[in-house]
Amino acid sequence: MPTTDSSPESLVQREYEAGFVTDIVSKNLPPGLTEDVVRQISAIKEEPEWLTEWRLDALRRWTQMSEPKWAHVKFPPIDYQAISYFSAPKGDSPKSLDEVDPELLRTYEKLGIPLHEQKLLAGVKEESEQPQVAVDAIFDSVSIATTFKETLKDHGVVFCSFSEAVQNHPEIVKKYIGSVVPKSDNFYAALNSAVFSDGSFVYVPEGVRCPMELLSYFRINSANTGQFERTLIIADKGSYVSYLEGCTAPMRDENQLHAAVVELVALDDAQIKYSTVQNWYPGDVEGNGGIYNFVTKRGACRGDRSHISWTQVETGSAITWKYPSVILRGNESKGEFYSVALTNNLQQADTGTKMTHIGRNTTSTIVSKGISAGGSSNVYRGLVRMNPGAKGARNHTQCDSLLIGSECAAHTFPYIESRRSDAIVEHEATTTKVSEDQLFLCRQRGIDPEKAVSMIVNGFCREVFRELPMEFAVEASKLLEVSLEGAVG
């Protein structure tokens, strides 16, 4: 008999392809977090005084808060004074792509992110008729380029770095910042509010359908820095925007903190589709290094019939702590959460969503697919709340776990709170494994075990991948294959 071990768990260890370091001189603030540091960040960004004060207020609140302990994750204490809160490539901020350091351009080329407007996302064939993608490239603490600005401007769409928005659209920023995620919402959100560096800003005016996908690509490069981006997306009445977010980091032995805040606001009849493919460095097989991804993402369906959908594919990070949520205030508004979270080796994920139904006839859909392999831990944590005014509201939640190997763990903690008799909440969850029988059927048909497992896992995730824009769906599916390498063998 052949002797190779073909149990699903032994099939998962490829390299983390985005793990290279860009050799570039950076200017960093020294490690540590004080009022002075916050003032310096604000000064570097030439921010108005109200924003400096806003940050300082957040810092004061943060010092009064403690890290949340309820998540099903374990990690040694983080020394917040050992982190550098600002890092940017040296030199004046580039006015155009020609001024960008060629080393940086090569970085994005290697990652397959097009910074030239005629190019498309890597992997998409040139001749195909895919819509173009506008990119905001964020490197450590700063945005280095945003493409297709002019085209978007013609449609009235603002897509720029957060810092630019503070300069050019202060009234909108002031109106909405912290309105969805208050600065003292939680420990990490407060930290972000004090020290946030850059991020993306999107404003889609009334009645406009954004003509292309918007992509923000986040890259952590410097050692011992955290990334604290802040993204704000406003979809005015009747508008539509599809926003994509990707992220990678070099392989380093130390853990790095990524504490972002994302706020979405959808007014009457507006729709925001927010897709994430999260591929931060997950650490090595022994659990050394990797990103702590502690992120607060929340959308507010303020207007009637507004619609926010989150789609996430989480394959990276040593620890993921993330609950993209929707507050359904507008009547007949709609919230969606589609998630694939894959953990391997010693990764830990505690992720899920909160759907808060306030308006009448609001609906929400949650589809969560958790895949645990190796010695990892994968948690779905969700809250569906029906407030007394949520007449006729509905929620459906489907939450499935797939286990690969006997050393991993999968947990489901769904909270249902209903205070409305005609609101309907339905929650279902299942747990399965990649069975030997499924593997054997595939092999009997000539498919090798690795391909078989990735096919089975992709099948398990199909409902979620369907929600991703084309370019991302392909990447996500490939990423699963990479992340699973070594999980089966």
Add this chain to the structure above:
Amino acid sequence: MSLLEISDLVVSVADTEILRGIDLTVNAGEIHAIMGPNGSGKSTLTSALAGREEYVVDSGSMRLGEADLASLEPEERSQRGLFLAFQYPVEIPGVTNIEFLKTALDSHHQARGCEELSAVDFMRRLRELTKQLELDPNFLKRGVNEAFSGGEKKRNEILQMLCLNPRVALLDETDSGLDIDALQVVAQGINAFHRPTNAVVLVTHYQRLLNYVTPDYVHVMLDGRIVKSGDASLALDLEERGYSWLEQA
């Protein structure tokens, strides 16, 4: 040269010997039927041939053409032309039949170093086959065996066989659980597949499939051995007399 050559094969499962020395030669163009009561070792034989891990070959040999099956991984056996229609086909939720078959077929073509079938040709072939097997066209977009009826699962096995076009097809109780119409469809599929260059081994404990697919040889298995071989008339004898007269022999 024979397509499948099994000699003195001894197989055990969890340290219990199930097959106690099987000899079987299957030549191109032949149809063999293996019959026998439950527990006689019929399914153990097909599982060992296909390479299920828990079926341990203690001694003897299994050859597919030139190849020593025991030294090959299950997928390599498949790629070299061994097909097993499962008695209980497993479900693979979310993986569509199209995707599954395309992946399987591409793996076969890659292993043989020939070009992959174009998507257009592949789909054309699949549509022909679904029609031939009287399957709903939407069938192809559904998950592999997901929420299939018993009959659909069996027809799906035949569809996969026709699509992968193996040299030797082992059909493990493919007739069980089928109504008479489905049985005829499956039989037509087997007859359409069978050519002078390939061979079919039917494992069954009823005569009824053999009314539609005529075997050249019938073998009777009892207690891990082939105790009697003959032509198609042996199956009729068994139908009439059962297996007990063989036990006494």
Add this chain to the structure above:
Amino acid sequence: MVRTHVRSAMSSQRQISRELSTLPWLDLESAQQTVQEFGAPRFRSEPWKYTNPNPFVDFLNAGEFESPRPPSASHESVEILAFSDPAATWAAKSFGTIAGNNSSTLTAFNLLNLSSGFVVQAQPAGGEVPVLTIESAPNSCERFLVVVRAGAQLEIVEKTAGGNRVIECLIEQGATLVHKRLQQPATLADYSHVVTRLNDNATYRFSQSSTGSSLRRNEIVVEIQGQGVNANLEGGWRLHDQTHLDSQVTVNHLTPGSESRLKFHGVVGGKSRAVFNGRIHIARDAQGTNAHLDNKNILTSNEAEVYAKPELEIYADDVKCSHGATSGQLDGNQIFYLLTRGIERTHARNLLLGGFLREVVSDESGARLLGVAN
């Protein structure tokens, strides 16, 4: 310590009778330590997210319990002894090892305030399944240890209407325990903690019917420590007015190859509040487990509230697990169907609610208690 406000009386064993306090196997000392270490449960902490624990503590502190009503059995194969009975010392082997006085403050505090305690053991016997009746006084603090010996069968009929009780059950190899609990309306806080441990091939069938009470908490823990175990837990509740019912159900699969099924349905009306926390925990060793949890709630008033959390905690891969939870109202299509058959609306609703509750309350007395008897 800043940890919590340990209520003053919690560190003293003011209530327990002198007779009981001298029994060494009760191990009051470790219960004392637990109370001191953990303090009183805190409102809004995870296990008490939706229910205020203070009234339960206050109830015990208020003291003045009624004299005990001893349980009774229908057959002599069931032995019932008071804790103070010299023959009860066999209990030393099992007592407290199941309920875990060392980890939960309320069970430890129960022990420190005991007004009565009984040990029960059922031996194998032919004929009808013997019935043990436990009818607690509304104002009591009690403790039971029930052991169903290998191969034996026992049925418990338990009626509660207030008070504080902890029941430890051990179901030995191949034994069966049927546990029916009827919960009548109560004005005093009603706290029950049942822990059942099952050995190889043991069976536990638990069914519970609960009416509204000002404040009621049921903690049900099943520990599966054997193969081929079958645990089936069902419960129904029908709440009105300003009542509050909190059900905390946990099944711990510690060993391979067992099955558990949990099914709880509730009708929640008036200004009442139903809390349900169902937890299936599957340990690394518990391969081949089959576990299912289902909780459905129907709200019949817009002032009623439902808080449900069906949890899965899984550390083994070869398992079949699922859970489901719903909250909503009666299905309009079903009502309409009945209307078209000439049944008037109120009646139609009652029919449907009855069917919904009878799915989980199969015994006659339970159905009567909830007003849904056929």
